[in-house]
Amino acid sequence: MSWPGLKRVLTVLERAVRLRCPHCGLGPVMRHWFKMRDRCGNCGLAIERGERDYFIGSMLFNLVVSEMLFAIVFVAVMLIAWPNVPWDTLQWAAPIGMLAAPFVLFPFSKLAWLGFDILLRPVTPDELEP
Numbered sequence: 001m002s003w004p005g006l007k008r009v010l011t012v013l014e015r016a017v018r019l020r021c022p023h024c025g026l027g028p029v030m031r032h033w034f035k036m037r038d039r040c041g042n043c044g045l046a047i048e049r050g051e052r053d054y055f056i057g058s059m060l061f062n063l064v065v066s067e068m069l070f071a072i073v074f075v076a077v078m079l080i081a082w083p084n085v086p087w088d089t090l091q092w093a094a095p096i097g098m099l100a101a102p103f104v105l106f107p108f109s110k111l112a113w114l115g116f117d118i119l120l121r122p123v124t125p126d127e128l129e130p
């Protein structure tokens, strides 16, 4: 196995951010915000690549990114507002943000997870269904 180059990693991340298929860059790949199609509408790549519990990794990735985003925003607000940090606002805004982030980031994390999987285990022709 060879490691993917930075350009390929950035391409996969860019496609995930645009909610596109990580393999072909098109789509559609989503039914709605919380439901992916079974296959990419363009290239036919199976969104779930066969293994049971395939997307537990994407849920973990989703939580890690959500918490990192929370920490970055929290520290940024503190640094920008110092010494008059709006503690009262942070007290209610931070928990709401932490609860909302995994739902907002859900499709992005699923597609990023699929993209990372494709980088490490390239797509084979039999996975593509026209």
Ligand SMILES: [Zn+2]
Residues within 6 Å of the ligand: 021, 022, 023, 024, 025, 026, 027, 040, 041, 042, 043, 044, 045
């Ligand atoms: Zn595709």
